Amino acid sequence: MKIQNTKTKTLRVILYAVLIALALVMLVPFAWMLSASFKLDKDVFIFPIEWIPKNPRWQNYVDIWSKIPLMTFVLNTVKLTLIVTFLQLLTSSFAAYAFAKLDFKGKDLLFLAYIATIAVPWQVYMVPQFMMMRSMGLADTHLAIIFLQAFSAFGVFMMKQFYEGIPTELCEAARIDGMTEYQIWYKIMLPLSKPSLSTLTIFTFVNTWNDFLGPLIYLTTESKKTLQLGLRMFISQFGSEYGLIMAASVLSLIPVLIVFLSLQKYFVEGVAASGVKG
Amino acid sequence: MGKTKTIDPAVVQKKLSVLEPQLERLQQQAEEETDLKKKLKLGRQADRMRDKIRQAKTGERFSRQAKRDLVAYSFIAPNFIGFAVFTLGPVIFAFVLAFLKWDGNNAMEFAGLNNFALMVGNKRFLAALRNTVIYCVATVPFTLAVALALAVLLNQKIKGRNFFRTVSFFPYVASLVAVAAVWNMLFSPAKSGPVNMILYNLGMAAKSLPKWSADKNWVMFTVVFFSVWKNMGYYMVIYLAGLQGINGELYEACGLDGANTWQRFWYITLPQLRPTTFFVTIILTINCFKVYDIVYMLAGGNTGVLNESAIVLVYHIYEEAFRNWNLGYASAVAMVLFLMVLAITLVQFRGEKKYSA
Numbered sequence: 104m105k106i107q108n109t110k111t112k113t114l115r116v117i118l119y120a121v122l123i124a125l126a127l128v129m130l131v132p133f134a135w136m137l138s139a140s141f142k143l144d145k146d147v148f149i150f151p152i153e154w155i156p157k158n159p160r161w162q163n164y165v166d167i168w169s170k171i172p173l174m175t176f177v178l179n180t181v182k183l184t185l186i187v188t189f190l191q192l193l194t195s196s197f198a199a200y201a202f203a204k205l206d207f208k209g210k211d212l213l214f215l216a217y218i219a220t221i222a223v224p225w226q227v228y229m230v231p232q233f234m235m236m237r238s239m240g241l242a243d244t245h246l247a248i249i250f251l252q253a254f255s256a257f258g259v260f261m262m263k264q265f266y267e268g269i270p271t272e273l274c275e276a277a278r279i280d281g282m283t284e285y286q287i288w289y290k291i292m293l294p295l296s297k298p299s300l301s302t303l304t305i306f307t308f309v310n311t312w313n314d315f316l317g318p319l320i321y322l323t324t325e326s327k328k329t330l331q332l333g334l335r336m337f338i339s340q341f342g343s344e345y346g347l348i349m350a351a352s353v354l355s356l357i358p359v360l361i362v363f364l365s366l367q368k369y370f371v372e373g374v375a376a377s378g379v380k381g
Numbered sequence: 382m383g384k385t386k387t388i389d390p391a392v393v394q395k396k397l398s399v400l401e402p403q404l405e406r407l408q409q410q411a412e413e414e415t416d417l418k419k420k421l422k423l424g425r426q427a428d429r430m431r432d433k434i435r436q437a438k439t440g441e442r443f444s445r446q447a448k449r450d451l452v453a454y455s456f457i458a459p460n461f462i463g464f465a466v467f468t469l470g471p472v473i474f475a476f477v478l479a480f481l482k483w484d485g486n487n488a489m490e491f492a493g494l495n496n497f498a499l500m501v502g503n504k505r506f507l508a509a510l511r512n513t514v515i516y517c518v519a520t521v522p523f524t525l526a527v528a529l530a531l532a533v534l535l536n537q538k539i540k541g542r543n544f545f546r547t548v549s550f551f552p553y554v555a556s557l558v559a560v561a562a563v564w565n566m567l568f569s570p571a572k573s574g575p576v577n578m579i580l581y582n583l584g585m586a587a588k589s590l591p592k593w594s595a596d597k598n599w600v601m602f603t604v605v606f607f608s609v610w611k612n613m614g615y616y617m618v619i620y621l622a623g624l625q626g627i628n629g630e631l632y633e634a635c636g637l638d639g640a641n642t643w644q645r646f647w648y649i650t651l652p653q654l655r656p657t658t659f660f661v662t663i664i665l666t667i668n669c670f671k672v673y674d675i676v677y678m679l680a681g682g683n684t685g686v687l688n689e690s691a692i693v694l695v696y697h698i699y700e701e702a703f704r705n706w707n708l709g710y711a712s713a714v715a716m717v718l719f720l721m722v723l724a725i726t727l728v729q730f731r732g733e734k735k736y737s738a
Contacts (some may be wrong), residue, residue: 118539126548129548129552135566147566150582193459194463206453207449216469222723226695226698226715227716228474229471230702230712230715232467238483247544250466254460255464284453313554316557321442336556339684348562349562351737352562355558361552363550377527
């Protein structure tokens, strides 16, 4: 019995050692980013690495705003992300309700259209999509980015999976009580679908916030560019201003970090519901 | 909607004489049918028929079913219209465009299979295809193994479990541009790059220090390494979900038989996770085919132009379409990408049947 105990103890120690090593691997790049963002360019590569700079250079976080039109980029990205996330959540949960709980003509055919395109990566049709948007006069507009992101088949699919898990009796009871379908959706389904709405929010928010190829193709005017494009532009123009690049990178991570941390408790649940079964 | 028109008894009678026999036939069929699914379907058809009869009798313009349909369509329309215009349309257009020659300004010309013939002789296409396949073959097993190991570890009852989970997931949601910028500095090919500095201090000769993304032999390795680090958190979460679905009694039974940790993993966890592993492999492979921005940011340098040691399929589509305006050719390359993804998807459909049966 005693041997067993020491053995489990050693296992525990190894387990924690491995986990801490892994956490370090995951975190070191971010720690280095944060540390470098407070340094002068010439100090960034000093070895051994100085994790906590002796004279933190807060000036980097001031200079970055005037070096590039960062405020414009941030506002553009915030605007696009909020609109896309809102539209995505609203329209997909709306459509998913009909697919999961209503019976109507052409249901299978309409749903087939969604499924068929889920297997087609965006990269396959990005060229004709761009030509179509251009012919509509949408090239170099934010509207194009919104249309691009807001109506994904993925969202409908995910919400439908979730709604199917909610007992249909709930809807029927509400119908007998005289609720319209719209009221059922708003008063019963929406409040129940917090986990999947949170997951969809994380996915959509993160995807739109971090999207690179879409804005790269569509947005050419500098004042319309997003944070990711602006950051990339800054990196290729001022490749050796390490401190500033890192400061801008840290800033671009903050919103994602906030959204992720505030919604993550639903996340494993949501991925489980949408991922494995889908 | 509930407007009624004046009811002409003769017309109603005529309608009913057609509808009622149909209803009877359906009811009879439903009774004789033994297959439950078909029976339900017939039952639904009969309901619709009854609805029509009721409509004929009362003379309402819209039947109840039609009203219900309209409500359902109003739920779907906001998403579906956007989806049809901006996704479905372009998807169909993409298939047509692959057989056309078009520069975006002049009229389109039919090109037959010419675009596909051009690909075979295009060095950049062949390099892109090769690199994409190499990237997939290296990334998929590597990510799979790390994600599974991580998930098994983080499924134990340990202190700070949520912290570790969050930490391993964060790279996945972090902005690629920012993270790639850090990696480019950490793995700077110069001797002063932190990683190379550590290697140097560990005793590696200055000459043999790897040049990472600046070296054509190392660039794919660097890209693979980076993408495993960035994406494994996502697949770990899927594995975690899979692990939580395993019946705990299996482990108990196994414990009674005196199995050790390793045996439990090998004989219970791994087989029970087969469907998850299968799903993760498929998703991962498809995502690997779509790789673009990771390579662009790690190997593209300041100009963002990829040479033949790092070019991937999506980049080839991008450069042909938006730099050279060979839209037809670019779409043909996109078809190759699509066929690869389709092949994997078909494997998935067959697999899903196998695992759900």
